[in-house]
Amino acid sequence: MHAAMVIDRRSPAPLQRQIYDGWRQAILTGQWHPGDRIPSTRELAEDLGVSRTTVVAAYDQLMGEGYLESTRGRGMFVCHQLPDAMSSVRTVPREDAATSTAARLSRYGRRLDAKVSRSPGESGVINLSKLSPAIDRFPLQRWRGVLNRHLRTVTSALFDYSEQVAGYEPLRTEIAAYLARSRAVQCTADQVIVVNSSQQALDLCARVLVNPGDEVALENPGYDRARELFAAHGAKLRPVRVTSDGLSMDDLGRSTSVVHVTPSHQFPMGVSLSLARRIELIDWATSTNAVLLEDDYDSEFRYHGPPLPAMQSLAGRASVIYIGTFSKVMFPGLRIGYLVVPRALVTPFARAKRLSDRHTVMLSQAALVDFMHEGHLDRHIRHMRRLYRIRREVTIEALTRHFGEDVSVQGEAAGLHLVVRFRAGRIGTRATRRGVELMSTASYYFSAAPRDEFIIGFSAIDERHIREGVKRLAS
Ligand SMILES: Cc1ncc(COP(=O)(O)O)c(C=O)c1O
Numbered sequence: 001m002h003a004a005m006v007i008d009r010r011s012p013a014p015l016q017r018q019i020y021d022g023w024r025q026a027i028l029t030g031q032w033h034p035g036d037r038i039p040s041t042r043e044l045a046e047d048l049g050v051s052r053t054t055v056v057a058a059y060d061q062l063m064g065e066g067y068l069e070s071t072r073g074r075g076m077f078v079c080h081q082l083p084d085a086m087s088s089v090r091t092v093p094r095e096d097a098a099t100s101t102a103a104r105l106s107r108y109g110r111r112l113d114a115k116v117s118r119s120p121g122e123s124g125v126i127n128l129s130k131l132s133p134a135i136d137r138f139p140l141q142r143w144r145g146v147l148n149r150h151l152r153t154v155t156s157a158l159f160d161y162s163e164q165v166a167g168y169e170p171l172r173t174e175i176a177a178y179l180a181r182s183r184a185v186q187c188t189a190d191q192v193i194v195v196n197s198s199q200q201a202l203d204l205c206a207r208v209l210v211n212p213g214d215e216v217a218l219e220n221p222g223y224d225r226a227r228e229l230f231a232a233h234g235a236k237l238r239p240v241r242v243t244s245d246g247l248s249m250d251d252l253g254r255s256t257s258v259v260h261v262t263p264s265h266q267f268p269m270g271v272s273l274s275l276a277r278r279i280e281l282i283d284w285a286t287s288t289n290a291v292l293l294e295d296d297y298d299s300e301f302r303y304h305g306p307p308l309p310a311m312q313s314l315a316g317r318a319s320v321i322y323i324g325t326f327s328k329v330m331f332p333g334l335r336i337g338y339l340v341v342p343r344a345l346v347t348p349f350a351r352a353k354r355l356s357d358r359h360t361v362m363l364s365q366a367a368l369v370d371f372m373h374e375g376h377l378d379r380h381i382r383h384m385r386r387l388y389r390i391r392r393e394v395t396i397e398a399l400t401r402h403f404g405e406d407v408s409v410q411g412e413a414a415g416l417h418l419v420v421r422f423r424a425g426r427i428g429t430r431a432t433r434r435g436v437e438l439m440s441t442a443s444y445y446f447s448a449a450p451r452d453e454f455i456i457g458f459s460a461i462d463e464r465h466i467r468e469g470v471k472r473l474a475s
Contacts, residue, residue: 007048012231013113014447015050019058021113027067027078036078038068057448064440064451066432083432107212111232126469128431129439130460131417134387135331139380146370150363158362165354166346167194167338168365174372175324175338183299184309185322187340193349194360197337198297198325202226202260204339204352205321206233209258209291217259219247221444223267223295226260239446242266246273249280258291264299264307268419268444268455270411278311285318292320298328300381301459303389303413312340321345326368328416329381336364384459388416391458391466398467402474416459422452427473434472 005022007015026032038044041059045052059076062068066083070076150158166172172189179185195201202225210216212234218227220239231237240251240259247261261281263273273281285292294311312322325337341349353359371377395418399407406423419441431438438456442449458466 005044005048007050011111012235012237015048016054016058016061016447019044019048019050019055020061020442023058023062024067027082032078034078034080034082037074038076038078040075060451061440061442061449064426064428064442066429069429079429079432081433083437107234108232111234113228113232125435125437126465126472127437127461128456128458128466128469129437130457131455132332132457132460133328133330133384133416134460137384137387138331139376142376143367143371146367146374146376147363149370150366158366162359162362164362165359166190166350167192167360168362168369170369171365172338174369176340178372178377179310179322179324179340183296183307183322184313185340186313187322191340191343191346193339193341193346193353194365195337195339195353196335196357196360197327197332198295198323199225199229199337200353200356201323201325201337201339202229202293202295204349204356205258205291205293205323206230206235207352207356208345208348210235214258215253215256217252217256219261219266220446221268221441221449223260223262224443226295227446230258230260237446242269242271244271245277246271247277247281249277249284252284252290254288256288256290258293259285260293260295261311262295262297263311264296265302265412265415267295267297268417268441270415270417270419272308272412272414273311275308278308278314282311282314282316282318282320285320286316289319292318293323294320295323297323297325298415300329301385301388301415303385303392307414319345329377329384334364334368336360336368388459389413391461391463392418394463395456395458395466395470398470402470417455417457419453419455421450422454425452427452427454431473434475436469436472438473 005019007018011018032038039047041052041055045055059068063070066079068076069079169189171194172192175192176187176189179187195204206229210230210233214235215238216230216235217238217240218230219242221242227237238251238253238256241248246263246266252259261273263278265272281292292311296310299307310322312320319342322340323337326334327337339349392413396409399409399420403422403424408421410419410421428438428440438454440449441453441455
């Protein structure tokens with residue numbers, strides 16, 4: 001009955017995760033239907049030859065997210081009302097790669113996660129899980145203006161292949177100045193490599209710095225796309241706990257060669273890496289020769305006081321690679337981000353970028369230079385900081401009003417999301433039933449996540465819908 005479930009013991013993905021993905025995929029692709037009875041945890045554990053606790057943890061997560069429900073004494077069933085993601089993601093069943101094509105996948109190809117992307121929300125559903133900026137507030141007129149300016153005449157600098165593989169020179173200069181004033185990053189323009197957002201920055205780091213089998217340490221919970229990326233490159237992943245001071249030094253090993261860290265606003269927990277911990281981490285990296293990847297994805301949004309300066313500014317002899325993105329301060333579809341690398345790494349990174357996609361789109365880079373230079377970016381960030389602060393406060397107010405002591409909000413007053421823990425159980429199922437899209441933090445953990453912990457994005461949803469969404473959760 002559950003032939004669709006394949007457990008790959010050589011995969012870096014934990015077994016619990018594989019079981020979770022297997023069921024989710026089977027439900028989303030219509031192999032299993034609402035109301036179908038599925039094997040009990042004991043039966044599945046036996047069939048797959050895994051421990052029952054592993055299956056229980058995967059089933060708990062699926063229940064929490066509204067895919068499965070259990071009826072006392074009768075067993076486990078596919079939920080009658082599935083999360084809204086399901087209706088529009090229903091696709092043809094995944095075919096076995098070996099039968100659908102003669103091409104054999106590389107190791108990299110085989111390691112790629114089978115995760116189904118989330119669907120856009122259905123009408124009537126309140127989406128509390130969006131982690132995007134408020135793109136409806138983006139000053140489109142200004143952007144159109146700077147783009148049009150460069151579209152008036154065809155110039156070879158913007159329309160032909162470019163030799164500026166590490167980025168359009170004026171943009172590298174603009175970024176270096178922006179980072180110096182806003183994040184105390186110490187660099188010159190030639191250390192800035194413009195890329196297609198953080199995701200490509202991480203991909204180039206993996207290509208240039210990591211061999212299969214090398215150990216990469218990642219925050220746990222942490223950024224799932226970084227974890228998937230390093231796993232696909234064949235790295236050995238080392239989970240590192242996150243405390244109220246940020247990443248825990250106790251979990252780093254002497255064999256760790258690269259550490260991915262989000263010091264300003266840990267993703268997803270929202271804590272900031274304390275100054276003492278930053279110094280400890282830098283000293284450790286200096287003594288072990290490990291490379292620190294400082295992922296500073298949303299540091300511009302801090303609502304009480306300034307953030308600590310970037311870790312890169314304290315690096316001394318340690319190798320710190322600073323990664324920034326315009327996804328949160330402008331819009332994610334722009335796909336422009338940057339790395340700031342130590343001088344010795346500029347050439348390998350520029351070569352890797354050239355080989356990967358020659359260079360980032362020159363037209364958008366040129367428009368971005370004007371947008372920054374004329375002060376539109378700084379102004380937009382100031383406006384959004386004000387808006388997000390209000391939306392964050394409204395979210396916390398609504399949660400406190402409806403849940404009182406039964407909810408706790410984690411992390412600093414920063415960023416575009418909150419992590420909340422509910423003491424009341426089964427909030428995930430309730431959210432699905434009441435037409436609220438709510439995302440559990442489970443996919444950010446290497447192993448079992450705390451129950452009833454969710455991530456709430458408040459930046460891309462207006463205040464009225466935030467209040468209504470939280471009210472629905474509580475009703
Ligand atoms: C930790 C982290 N880094 C980076 C990003 C942004 O990714 P990108 O720049 O590829 O859009 C995100 C987005 O949520 C994130 O959470």
